[in-house]
Amino acid sequence: MKALPFEFALDLPRAALVIIDMQRDFVEPGGFGESLGNDVTRLQAILPTCAAVLAAWRAAGAWVVHTREGHLPDLSDCPPAKRLRGRPSLRIGDTGPMGRVLVIGEPGHAIVPELAPVDGELVIDKPGKGAFHATPLQARLQERGITQLVFMGVTTEVCVQTTMREANDRGYECLLVEDGTASYFPEFKAATLAMLTAQGGIVGWVAPAAELVAELPGR
């Protein structure tokens, strides 16, 4: 398929769609992301594209992984360096508009209903930005013989980029869906797409959703 910096050879039986942190607290108005002073409309805007890619991917019979950033209720997996950083109005574990911020099981921690996981899909709870750090993701991917990861989700330069770099170092071929990812900062998204694909695809590939969907069988 057409992609940057050059064509990507999608191998669907060995590929997983990885949707990063499309949680209510990051994406919806009134959540944690907005409480940090961020404009969530940019994140809202990718929902139809993400839903369309997810539907096409499922229809093609391929596997899906969802990730969620969050912590145990006792915060034992949240390093103080993460919880105490900066001067936010709400810290991880505090009670916000959608329950305790970034705590597993709270309303804001849930994946948005438009992209809710279904039976047979893997949900990875992760305490960090990258989805490989302190999670069973690598083992689950290896069990299924997955070698390619197609990424969507938020935010482009934080959890998506971190996970894509972790995956690239573990030997996965990584493709990021350009219009299926968003940042609170458009200039950071643009810079991320450019740096991932520079130097001959130093981290991976980038392609628009339409190119990916056109590759999927069963359409």
Ligand code: TIU
């Ligand atoms: N999922 C994710 O990217 N977590 C963040 O905290 N992102 C920000 O951009 N803050």
